[in-house]
Amino acid sequence: MTTKETFSLHGENLLKTIKELIAEGNVTRVTINDKTGKELISFPLTIGVVAAVFAPVFAAVGALAAFVGECTVTVEREVKATGEE
Numbered sequence: 001m002t003t004k005e006t007f008s009l010h011g012e013n014l015l016k017t018i019k020e021l022i023a024e025g026n027v028t029r030v031t032i033n034d035k036t037g038k039e040l041i042s043f044p045l046t047i048g049v050v051a052a053v054f055a056p057v058f059a060a061v062g063a064l065a066a067f068v069g070e071c072t073v074t075v076e077r078e079v080k081a082t083g084e085e
Contacts, residue, residue, distance in 0.1 A: 001078075001081055002028065002079065003077050004076050004077075005074070006072055006073070006075075008072050009071065010069065010071075011065040011067070011069055011070070014032070014068065014073075017073065018057075021045075026077050026078050027075055028044065028078050029044050029075075030042070030076075031074040032064065032073055033073075033074070034070075034072075035069070035070045035071065035072070040064060041060060041064060
């Protein structure tokens with residue numbers, strides 16, 4: 001099952017936040033929108049991928065952070081079902 005979490009932040013915190021989300025390990029997709037809701041970048045995250053693969057993603061997010069004042073980040077997380085209903 002997948003859940004979505006959305007939060008707003010300023011460009012200077014964007015790269016730091018993305019790195020923290022990747023480190024959590026349960027994030028499957030990250031989408032960054034500008035303050036008007038226009039999608040700027042969206043990328044999937046695969047569990048077990050080597051950190052070097054994320055270098056281009058970090059470069060793109062870093063460049064984006066330099067130009068974006070305020071943005072919205074939507075995070076999709078994989079949640080394990082507990083089996084209880």
